[in-house]
Amino acid sequence: MGHDISGFNNTGDEIAYARFSMGNYNSTILYSLLDANKFYAGVSGSGRSSTFSIKQIEKALNTYNQLYGNSLSERDWDLKQIQDFIQNCLATAQKEGSVKIYFG
Template identity: 75%
Template sequence: MGHDISGYNKAGEEIAYARFSMGNYNAIILYSLLDSNNYYAGVSGSGGSSTFSRLQIEKALNDYNQLFNNNNSLSEKDCLPWDQKQILNFILNCLATAQKEESVKVYFG
């Protein structure tokens, strides 16, 4: 059991992935940043998915930066703790797709 959260472009290709064990509290942070707590099912995601606009992903990135007081350059992100880096990379990959396609689909498994 665990949380496997994936982002997909409009072609259905996986463009982002984050994995958290069932007891890892950092999973809740990603659900919260995406305003998707309703997909959190305790030991894993609910199996549902949602489509996010570019603005929603930008908000998630802004909230991430506020939560972690992150004003670091992208080159400094390599020094972040593993899960914090994983969350940031997930959001950034989703944002890159949403900027090109105006939205991104996220699956919460």
């Protein structure tokens, strides 16, 4: 069990990935930033996916930067993976208009 969250482009290629063990509370940070708490199922994601607009991903990145942007250190691996995930999703959304995210 755990949270395997993947971002996909329009052709179905995985463009972003974040992994959290089932006991890692940092997974809730990503769900919250994406306003996707309905996909949180405790020890894992719900197994469902949703399409996110450029605006939604930009909002997630802006909120991330406000909360965590200047606080990264070497021990903040989860925050770095969250940042990378959102940035990769944003790059795809900017190219294609949206990005699909799967919450497993």
